[in-house]
Amino acid sequence: MNVGLFIPCYVDQFYPNVGIATLRLLESLDVKVIFPMEQTCCGQPMANSGFQRLSAGCDKNFIQNFADCDVVVGPSGSCVLHLKEHLHSSEQPEEAARLRGNVYELCEFLTDVLKVDALPKARFPHRVGLHTSCHGQRGLGLSSMSELVAPKFSKPEHLLRLVDGLDLVPLTHPDECCGFGGTFCVFEEALSSKMGKDRVNDHLRHGAEVITGGDMSCLMQLEGVLRRQKSSVRVMHIAEILTSGN
Amino acid sequence: MNTASPKHAKNAEAFLRDEENTDWHNETLWFVRSKRDRAAQSLPEWEELREQASQIKAHALSKLDDYLIQLEENARKNGIIVHWAANADEHNQIVLDIMRKHKATKIVKSKSMLTEECHLNPFLIKQGIEVIDTDLGERIIQLRNEPPSHIVMPAIHLKKKHIGDLFHLHLGTDAGADDPQYLTEAARIHLRQKFLLADLAITGVNFAIAETGGFVVCTNEGNADLGAHLAKVHIACMGIEKVIPKAEHLGVFLRLLARSATGQAVTTYSSHFRKPAPGQEMHLVLVDNGRTRQLASPDFRNSLKCIRCGACMNTCPVYRRSGGHSYHTAVAGPIGSILAPNIDMKEYADLPFASTLCGSCTNVCPVKIDIHQQLYKWRQVLGEAGVVEPAKKVGMSGMDVLFSRPWLYRFAGRAGRWLMQTFPTLANKASLNPWAIHRDMPKPPEQSFRDWYAQQNKKTNG
Numbered sequence: 001m002n003v004g005l006f007i008p009c010y011v012d013q014f015y016p017n018v019g020i021a022t023l024r025l026l027e028s029l030d031v032k033v034i035f036p037m038e039q040t041c042c043g044q045p046m047a048n049s050g051f052q053r054l055s056a057g058c059d060k061n062f063i064q065n066f067a068d069c070d071v072v073v074g075p076s077g078s079c080v081l082h083l084k085e086h087l088h089s090s091e092q093p094e095e096a097a098r099l100r101g102n103v104y105e106l107c108e109f110l111t112d113v114l115k116v117d118a119l120p121k122a123r124f125p126h127r128v129g130l131h132t133s134c135h136g137q138r139g140l141g142l143s144s145m146s147e148l149v150a151p152k153f154s155k156p157e158h159l160l161r162l163v164d165g166l167d168l169v170p171l172t173h174p175d176e177c178c179g180f181g182g183t184f185c186v187f188e189e190a191l192s193s194k195m196g197k198d199r200v201n202d203h204l205r206h207g208a209e210v211i212t213g214g215d216m217s218c219l220m221q222l223e224g225v226l227r228r229q230k231s232s233v234r235v236m237h238i239a240e241i242l243t244s245g246n
Numbered sequence: 247m248n249t250a251s252p253k254h255a256k257n258a259e260a261f262l263r264d265e266e267n268t269d270w271h272n273e274t275l276w277f278v279r280s281k282r283d284r285a286a287q288s289l290p291e292w293e294e295l296r297e298q299a300s301q302i303k304a305h306a307l308s309k310l311d312d313y314l315i316q317l318e319e320n321a322r323k324n325g326i327i328v329h330w331a332a333n334a335d336e337h338n339q340i341v342l343d344i345m346r347k348h349k350a351t352k353i354v355k356s357k358s359m360l361t362e363e364c365h366l367n368p369f370l371i372k373q374g375i376e377v378i379d380t381d382l383g384e385r386i387i388q389l390r391n392e393p394p395s396h397i398v399m400p401a402i403h404l405k406k407k408h409i410g411d412l413f414h415l416h417l418g419t420d421a422g423a424d425d426p427q428y429l430t431e432a433a434r435i436h437l438r439q440k441f442l443l444a445d446l447a448i449t450g451v452n453f454a455i456a457e458t459g460g461f462v463v464c465t466n467e468g469n470a471d472l473g474a475h476l477a478k479v480h481i482a483c484m485g486i487e488k489v490i491p492k493a494e495h496l497g498v499f500l501r502l503l504a505r506s507a508t509g510q511a512v513t514t515y516s517s518h519f520r521k522p523a524p525g526q527e528m529h530l531v532l533v534d535n536g537r538t539r540q541l542a543s544p545d546f547r548n549s550l551k552c553i554r555c556g557a558c559m560n561t562c563p564v565y566r567r568s569g570g571h572s573y574h575t576a577v578a579g580p581i582g583s584i585l586a587p588n589i590d591m592k593e594y595a596d597l598p599f600a601s602t603l604c605g606s607c608t609n610v611c612p613v614k615i616d617i618h619q620q621l622y623k624w625r626q627v628l629g630e631a632g633v634v635e636p637a638k639k640v641g642m643s644g645m646d647v648l649f650s651r652p653w654l655y656r657f658a659g660r661a662g663r664w665l666m667q668t669f670p671t672l673a674n675k676a677s678l679n680p681w682a683i684h685r686d687m688p689k690p691p692e693q694s695f696r697d698w699y700a701q702q703n704k705k706t707n708g
Contacts, residue, residue, distance in 0.1 A: 009649070012660045012695045014688045021693030035699050041649040048603065048622070049627025051642040060405065138605035146283065147561065147609035149292040177563045180486075181602030185639065186680045187252060190259035193684035194268065194567050195602075202340025224685030 004069030005033045006103070008079045008216070015216050017127040020074040021239035022106055028121075028246060029114055033073075036065035042080035048182045052086065058073065059088055059113050063095050071113070072103040077136025077214050080105040084140070105140055106239060107214050108199045111155040118162060123245035127163030129208030130156060131199065131222060133215040146175050156187045156214055156238055163241060169206040176202070180221035196225045204233065252635060254600040258568035267300050272566040279560040280398075282610065299502055300614035302495050303551035307541060313456040314532065320459025321530055324521040330647025331533045334364035340531050341366060341448065341481060342373060346399060348479055348527075350375075350445030354427075356463065357381040358450030359554060360483050363589075366448075378440040387417050395570025397577055398507045398556035403569050436507055437469070447473035451484035452516075452553070453499055455665040457492045461530065462522035464503060464513040468666040471517050481529040482519065486537050487550040493643040508553035510695040513531045538568035540588045545623045549584045558607035558617055564600055566623070573597060580607035580617045586679060587624055595633040598624035650696060656696070660704035 003026065007019040009012070026033050039062065043055030062083070066072050074080050083103045089096040110116045132154070136142040143154035160168055179195025186192075200222050203211050211226075211233065213219055219235040226233050262268050266363065274566045286292045306313055318328045331337035335362075337575055345353070355361065355377055361426040367388075370377050379388045383401035387394055389412055396399030410424035417433045449470040456463040476481040490499065504510040522528035527598070539548050559565045559579030570578035575594060580601060586594035598621045607617040630633055648655055666673045667690050676683040693701075 001451075007695050009655065009659075014690065015696050016693060016695035020698060023699075035696075037696060037700070039651040040636050040655045041645075043649065046642045046645055048625065049642050050625035050627075050634050051637055051639075051646075052626050054642050054646040057646055061650060061652065109647070119372055134604035134606070138609060145606075145609050147286075147606060149286055149290070153511070154317065175606075177602050177604035177606070179563065179602060181604075182600050183641075184599070186259060187638065188564075189680040189683055190255070190262045191564060191568055192602075194262055194265075195563055196685065198272070198567075211631045220688055221685070223688060224681065227686035228684060238491060 001031075002068065002070045003031050003033050004066045004072045006066070006072050006079070006083075007035065008074060008076045011075065011216050011222070012104035014220070015237065018075055018216055018237040018239055019221045022073075024246060025106075025110075025239050026073065026244045029110070029116065031068065031114070034069070039065040042079040042082050043086070044079055045182055047086055047218065048084060055086070056088075059096065060091070062087065063089055063092055063099060066099055066112035067095060068122065069145045070102065071109075072099060073106055073109045074103070075106045075214065075237060076216060077105045077142060078217055079135050080108075081135040081139035092158035105136055105142065105191060106135075106212060107142055107155045107159055107240055108140060111158055114174050116162070119159070119227075121245040122162060122222060122242055123164040124241050126166075127167045127169050127207050127209045128160065128241065129169050129171060129206060129211045130154075130160060131203070131211055131218055132156070133213055133218045134175075134177050136214050139174055143175075159238065159242055160212070163208065164238075165244070166241070169203070169208050171202050171206060173202055177223050178218040180218050182217075185221060192221070193225070197223045200225045200229075200231075200233075202230070209233060210241075212238050214238050252595045252596045252599075253570070253574050254572050254632050257572035257574065258564075258600070261569045261572055262567065268567055270405070271569060274402060275566045278508060279557070279610070282506055282557055282560065283509075285505035285509040285511065289501075294496055295502055296612055296614050297583050298520050299553075299612055302490060302498065303553075303613050304548075306490055307487065307550055310489070310541060313491055314486055316456040317454055317459060317489050318532070321334055321398065322457065322459070324459045325528070326459065326521065327527065327529045329531045331530060331535070333532055334533075335536050337364045337483065337531055337533045337535070338366050338369040341483070342375075344481060344529055345370075345375060345446060346478065347444060350479065351624075352376045352444050353446050353448055354378050354380050354441055354444040354469075354473040354477065355384075355448040356450065356465060356615065357384050357400065358448065358483055358567060359394075359446065359577055360450055360485050362394060363535065364533070365599075366483075368616070378437070378444070380437055380441065381465065381467060382430065385433060385437065386412065393576065395569070395578065396556055396559055396695075399491050401485065403571065407448065410647055415437075427706050441472050441476050444473065444477045446479040446481065447477035448481045448483060450501065451482050451488050451530075453496060454488055454489045455491075455493050460493075460518055461488075462496060462500075462516055462518050462678055463672045464500070464516050466508075466510075466514045468515045471515055474517075474519065475523070475647055477525045478525070479529070480519070480522070481531060483531045483533060486532050486534055487541075487552075489555065503553055503555050504555040506610065506612040522627065525703075536589050540585075545627075546584060546588065546620055549617075549620055551612055552585075555612055557610040557612065561606045561610045562601075563604065563606070568600070573600065580621065581615070584620045584624060587628065591628065591631060592633050595628050598622075598628060599634070611689065656694075659694055663694070668691040
């Protein structure tokens with residue numbers, strides 16, 4: 001299986017450690033990974049702002065980069081969801097459709113494709129709060145949703161429970177939105193900040209030392225609030241925690 | 247340029263200035279959402295019910311013309327006078343004409359979001375007619391001269407102290423009194439007089455049944471019944487999407503409606519009206535006001551399934567923290583943000599953006615409207631139509647240029663990180679970067695992932 005590593009633009013630029021952890025995690029599970037060097041952005045910022053038509057360049061670039069890959073794996077539920085729902089090409093419609101069906105969020109790939117049920121080296125003796133990102137949860141179905149009458153499950157939680165010493169804290173609102181929302185965080189700044197603050201407080205109230213999740217964009221929002229509060233609580237992408245003992 | 251101002255963002259910012267009040271509003275609505283969860287979880291067949299309701303509505307919408315004609319025929323057979331209104335003005339005129347015919351000057355009205363949508367109250371008041379909203383919450387906001395902030399709990403934004411002061415001013419209750427029992431009693435006495443003196447009663451319609459020609463009105467206070475039974479004339483006003491094919495479908499909707507709205511098993515009063523009582527007159531006004539336009543659009547047709555339970559508002563993290571008035575439309579919240587641009591695209595262009603597209607609204611919707619996906623689609627329509635803020639348009643065109651060119655993206659990334667490292671205060675300057683008003687920017691790393699990866703490969707291969 002030829003696995004292409006998709007590192008979203010903001011992870012590439014601001015959180016290279018998340019990319020490194022993702023790569024190492026996959027390699028530690030004997031997955032051969034290639035990183036196409038000319039990839040940029042999934043196109044979601046434009047599409048969510050009402051300019052899906054302006055993401056054609058991104059789509060074309062993405063398809064060119066990942067054409068040789070059987071599957072694509074990325075450490076971001078939000079970007080992966082965008083690709084799954086909206087990757088489009090009028091020139092290569094079949095290739096776009098093939099990639100739409102073969103792009104995975106990291107946790108989804110680990111649990112559903114690799115069926116990981118042990119991470120012998122992983123050790124992280126801290127109290128951890130899991131921020132469940134909306135696009136991963138409700139869009140990709142990575143975990144059950146509090147609104148639905150359905151059995152409870154969580155793919156990220158399943159993985160975190162494989163980590164030695166990790167203490168997962170319960171939250172009052174397990175699946176409330178963090179308020180990032182792409183350009184929402186700028187155009188609705190006051191609301192977005194308040195949502196971020198409330199989200200952080202839920203984790204702090206339950207004694208989290210680290211907030212983790214599958215989307216660095218949500219975590220960047222929470223980190224922004226924590227840093228402003230000069231809090232010692234850190235954010236870490238789930239890939240960083242899953243590789244913590246390596 | 248023909249662009250809308252971001253009213254929602256400004257209104258939300260104003261609402262958020264009183265953080266304590268925002269927290270209270272948020273928690274109050276979350277309490278209702280939690281009640282809804284308990285009610286839903288108590289029915290193992292909940293998801294099945296939602297699916298059934300969704301399919302019944304989809305079917306009814308697919309043959310809307312047939313069912314409306316059937317409804318009209320059967321209602322007429324029952325002795326109901328049926329009217330058709332293409333828009334809000336026609337609706338208001340029909341109501342006025344009926345009033346004139348009966349020389350009526352006093353109306354009692356039970357909560358109807360349709361009459362809010364049509365701005366019936368100001369229209370009738372201008373004609374010298376007294377219109378009294380009889381739902382307690384509606385009466386409260388009417389006395390405050392405000393629109394409802396929620397479709398089911400219209401005065402949810404007010405605390406009992408506000409209501410105590412308001413009633414002291416208008417109903418002569420004791421100054422400073424805020425005991426709900428006492429205030430409700432005062433409202434009851436006040437409203438009873440209005441009921442007794444009314445010439446005519448207006449109610450909304452929750453469900454109209456094509457098969458029987460009857461309709462159902464759901465309230466928790468019995469105000470619709472009292473109004474309709476005491477007055478000589480009853481006018482029921484409904485959007486054309488409220489029709490369902492058969493009486494047997496009612497059970498599905500009545501079970502879902504109250505549980506989704508307030509967590510109750512059923513509304514206190516689900517009143518079935520079929521024909522006028524002897525000596526009385528009953529009218530049914532069927533209103534389009536943009537609904538056929540919405541029906542004609544495959545992307546937005548689903549929104550017409552809405553049964554107005556308000557669950558999407560209670561769950562919406564944006565609504566809970568910005569209040570219903572921030573949406574500047576009769577129906578607030580996620581569903582309102584789909585319906586409003588259909589009525590006036592420019593005026594309400596900001597509303598589909600007043601969402602993080604988290605999807606919780608879609609999950610709570612008892613008739614399975616893909617609310618957040620329709621908000622996404624509205625954004626595309628508004629982007630195409632050129633009615634979004636100029637800053638957004640410019641920014642997105644810039645991103646297109648940047649992300650379509652890997653070399654430029656690499657260069658800009660390097661330059662951006664260098665800029666942030668060299669001038670860290672600049673990046674966190676609130677006047678230049680709205681993000682930095684309440685949050686700090688991430689610390690820029692020395693190297694991007696891509697640079698690290700290239701270096702590793704060089705090490706391995708070199």
